[in-house]
Amino acid sequence: METVLSIQKLTKNFGKLCAVNQLDLEVKRGQVFGMLGPNGSGKTTTLGMLMGVTNPSSGSFSWFGEPSTHLTRKKIGAVLEHPIFYPYLSGQKNLELNAMIKGANPANIVKVLDIVELSARKDDKYRTYSLGMKQRLAIASALVSDPIILILDEPTNGLDPMGIAEIREIVKRIAADGKTIILASHLLDEVQKVCTHFAVLRRGKLMHSGPVDEVGKGEETVEVMAYHDDLPVLLQEFIGSATIKKENGIFQVMMKDGFHSQDLNKFLFEKGIITSHLITKKKTLEKQFLEILAEAH
Amino acid sequence: MLHLLKIDLKKMTSYRTFWVICGLYFITLGFSTASGMEILKWIASKFEDFGSSLNVNRIPLYHFPDIWQNLIWFSGLFKLVLSIMVVISITNEYQYRTLRQNIIDGMSRFEFVLSKVLTNLLLSVMSVGMLLLIVMVTGLIYTPELIWSDILVGTEFLLAYFIEIFAFLSYALMLGVFVQRSGLTIVLLMLSHMIEAIIKVNLFRESLNPSIGWLKQFFPLESITNLVPLPFARYAFQEIQDYVSITAVAIALGWTFLFNYFSYLKLKKADI
Known part of the structure; x- marks a missing residue:
């Protein structure tokens, strides 16, 4: 299987604190890859480095076998931590802006708004949205360029059970389309339900990496x-x-x-x-x- | 390039604050520069109330070629308003963390800075266009005996004005990138001239360093001010510099480049 993401000895120090320590990881096409770890284990820092917003202290990574540039990022849909949008712009305008930056076809906007069921509220300002709607708009923005890879960081954080179920359904539907998904979460149940592979991080170190199927193996x-x-x-x-x-x-x-x-x-x-x-x-x-x-x- | 400008304008054009500040800027700029003659007339009428007379037509405030330097110097005072808009535009990106999302979405850090610089260029060009219009209209109205060659004398000040605005907006952008908080940045921006003046006064006390006074012109804000010298002293029979100094242009352009380069450098190294 084609390797989509390959990480070698990636390290990030914040002063004395080592947030990510010599991380090696591979993600292959079509996997739904769960990144697990307690809060503060370095998940978001890792994703931040992969998406070019955090400068690595050392180590390297490559997307699609090439060193990462801003052009590679256009092919990836990512939401890190919490949704980020211009509060004074409507959902529609925010997505138009995302599409412009990504060089995506603006015609996709109608489609992705439909996927996340926000079409009815698209002309309202972002600041009037509920948390669940904000999370859904974030997923829509990640999908707008029809990316090969989707990165979701705690997509159900702070949502009520119905919201969580909705997001999970959306993720499953996207995964069924054959997209590669990297999902960072501390909700184990969520990862087990949607992921094919998972890795466990603790204090910036990789503790385990493997398929989710194997979890059930061993003694019964x-x-x-x-x-x-x-x-x-x-x-x-x-x-x-x-x-x-x-x-x-x-x-x-x-x-x-x-x-x-x-x-x-x-x-x-x-x-x-x-x-x-x-x-x-x-x-x-x-x-x-x-x-x-x-x-x- | 155009694509980047469009991206930044898209962020702004649905933002009410942008329209209010830009609207106020162009309206006050337009009205105040165009109505100087009416103010002079009003002053003259007050003089008449006291029995003395003032012939406003003897003060060639709006006569070609004087009008160029007069109005352009005065218009330069308004650039602070425009620069506050620039500060809001950049500090919003930090406050809402949209800068982070722009990078995640596939903008390079260079492209991000460039998109802001391009907007600054556009605002500078629009200011120049506005001034050109006002000068032409009021100059043609008030100049008593129009000599066509006089109109062109002093157009160099338009270029100086463009550099003045663009340099100051670049400075505001850099300040925003470094400080990242809108309120603090605006205060620093407004105090910049004062802070620079204090530094100059302390560095160049005549008794201490009589020989290095020429260094003053290299200070960033001083270099921007030097582009268009204060013209009005000429109406009190004093010598003024009624041309644009090439040295001043070179220094100001140097600073403009540095301001924008520092913005980029800061952004390049930062974790956002």
């Missing part, structure tokens, strides 16, 4: 319940059980490597027990994230 936990007195004994007997815990009357069986819920189910069935409750619990990104951060200590 199976929740099991049956109306049978011998259940705990049989669970102990099952050769695939690593540990067994009872929580709220339900058994949590941590499986050994190579064993899955169907093996347990088959075993119990052969012993004459029919389960009333059987759930495979994959590890969540949240759990993995906390583990990665814990390992770092």
Whole structure:
């Protein structure tokens, strides 16, 4: 797959503080790449350097295999931190301005306003918009040049649950179009729901990078319940059980490597027990994230 | 180039403050320069109330070729209004952080500065155009015996005026880029002449350094003022400099370049 972004040893110092430390990262075409990290872990600083507003202290990066210039940035749609627009201009005029700077076709404006469902309010001044509308206008402005890559930094920050769901839907729709998306967030749930790949940053250092699919791999936990007195004994007997815990009357069986819920189910069935409750619990990104951060200590 | 100018104008043309300040600038500039003769007449009528007489036609304020230097010197006083507009335009970009978004959207830092400089050029050209119009109309009305060759004498002051305005707007832009807060920048802008005067007075005390007085002309604001010398002393039978000095033009142009270059340098190095 074509490499869209390649970062080598990127570093940014603010005085004594090292905000980004020797960061190496690769993003390939078509990925929805989540950048995770606690607040202040260097996500926005990294994106700021990638977008030319923060000067790197050392290291380098390339977009599309070439060193970055302002011309490369025209091909990228980006919203960093919070939406930035001229408050005294209408949404429409702000987008016209964005399109002029990016050299985009102004005809796209109608389309992107439609995507973010702001067509009805396009002639109102930006300062009259609600936070959710501002975030949506920011996404519209990032889309106006029909970019190959979209960079979104905390796009759901400060939104209510409905707003979050709306933005998530928009991101999913854009991803379905085959665009490469880099999404910085501290909302793990959000990243797990929309991203294909993710990286974890902590104090400016890359802690982990890989596909989201792999998060669920590794040992499974199976929740099991049956109306049978011998259940705990049989669970102990099952050769695939690593540990067994009872929580709220339900058994949590941590499986050994190579064993899955169907093996347990088959075993119990052969012993004459029919389960009333059987759930495979994959590890969540949240759990993995906390583990990665814990390992770092 | 034109594209960059269009971008900056697009930011301005839907901004009410821009229209109010520019409107006030051109209206007050137009009316006050054009109505000097009426004021003289009013003064003369007051003189008559006291029994003495003043023949306004003997003061060739609006006569070619005097009119060029007279009106252009006076118009120079208004450039502060225009420069405040420039300060607002640049400090807004910092306050709203739109400068950051412009760069993210794919403007280079050089292009950003250039777009502001181009607007300054346009405002300077418009000021010159305004002055040309006023001088031609009032000059043709008030000059008693029109000699066509006289009209052209003194047009050099139009060029000097253009440099004066553009240099000062460049200075205002630079101040805005460095200070970034509109209120503080405007105060500094208004006090600039005063601050420079204080520095000059302390550096060039006759007793200390009698031989380096010629250095004064190299001070930035002094160099802008020197482009169009104060003309009115000639009506009190004094010698004045009634031409544009090439040295003054060279120094002012040098500063203009530096102001804009410093703006670019500052922006280039900054994390925004």
